[in-house]
Amino acid sequence: MNVRSNPDRRFANTLARGLGLLRAYRAGDDGLTHSELAARTGLPNSTVSRLTFTLSELGFLSHEGRNDRYRLGPAALALGNVATASVSFIDIGEALMQKLANDTGTLVSLAVSDDDRLMLAKTWRPSGTASIWLEPGHRIPVYGSSSGRAIVAALDDARFEATAPSDEMRKFRSDGYGELISRGFTIAPRDLRFSDTINAVAVPFHAQEYGQPVAFSCGALPSVLDDARMETTIGPRLRDAVRELEQMTGRSPALVRRG
Template sequence: MRRALAVLEQVRDHAAAEGLSLTELADTLGLSKSTVLRLAQPLLDTGLLSRDRRHGHFRLGPGALALGQAYLAGIDLRTAAAEEAHRLMREAGGTVHLCVPDAPHIVYIDKVENETAVRMASRIGSRAPMYCTAVGKAMLAWLPEDVFAQVVDAGLPTVTTRTLTDPGLLRTELARIRNRGYSVDDRENEPEVRCVAAPIFDHNDVVVGALSVSGLTSRVTAARVRELGPAVAAAALRVSRTLGATR
């Protein structure tokens, strides 16, 4: 069984190419051609693999698609992110939020609080502006241009003295976020709160949410932000992979 799965994994890893020949599979796995054919036959019978008649190359079959769709149908964003959200809360010591886009706003769909820290005012189901929250900017950085226009058209009013209210400055900030992989709300939405967030992508590599860590500025210092950024980005990436993203 394990060797048969190795055959399937090799073909999967070359799914974007023309497939793999019998010789290539055998050489890569260190097996004889006859052994590869024997291991592949049940995978061909169940449709997990297919083999084209012209070249004899192995590719993923329709059964692999059905299996993937069944997997994706069995998970949702909250379920996929739950473990990472709790891990982040324990490691970062702040409040973790999971949000989804609803331009020009974001919606909080889950929240994991550190019981020893000051509680954040956010509530599951509540909304906040995209342009001045870390989760909002994390998603906006990868959303289409028309969403950016929708956010700007809705207005960029001042929330705190540090809120970005100029569309040009906001666009520059979104470029920085794409470059480093995470966003920062440095007292832009609440005067004494810093937040670090990263985007979550689905199996189509489309941004569907964001994961964040928030805390008072006395705990989430500027130096701490630089530590949290890569950690939050890594957690969001693991959630994305669970959802089938290939980024």
């Protein structure tokens, strides 16, 4: 995840670099060294050093004595708690999505747009499973993922065109839209999937807090979740769970029918 610069005079590149450093952290990290942060962000070590010092002084990172690893600090934790509390649909859907994970034996995930990729903002793993594939903070591509297909299919035309999509992305979106209209969920085509170690099915949800669609997905290893099971069992279960969440939160469906 390289931190990008922007030539627009209104864009604060130093702030972007600092936030990019915080975004480099994943749920399973036991702290990160300067070299690890530099590798994840694409920033020079000298820049990383200045940013970690500043962020530590402000409480967004913590650094204990001679330990060369930086961890997210109390200010980051407080900010994350405030952000989570302000997104009501996550709390409302907690029990619903956990039950879906338990019943299907899949990892249920919430994916949100993160620059030109998607980030898993929340995951629900089946009860009794110690570790399962992906964690919050993990980033996946839009093109080639079922969650990306669901989100771009639910975008309005103006917002989609603002991304300067390629012809391949246009077809990816169009086919995803057809899937959502016909059956209510999307599955990335096998030959386009960004990874051959996980299969997933996704459904968009209108997150008014973000002003754009997000995607709920169910994923698992291909040996657990093959295409037939996604299409006949897991896809319909996920679709129905998202519809129930829409009713619980009073949200309109994410998909806007196009003429």
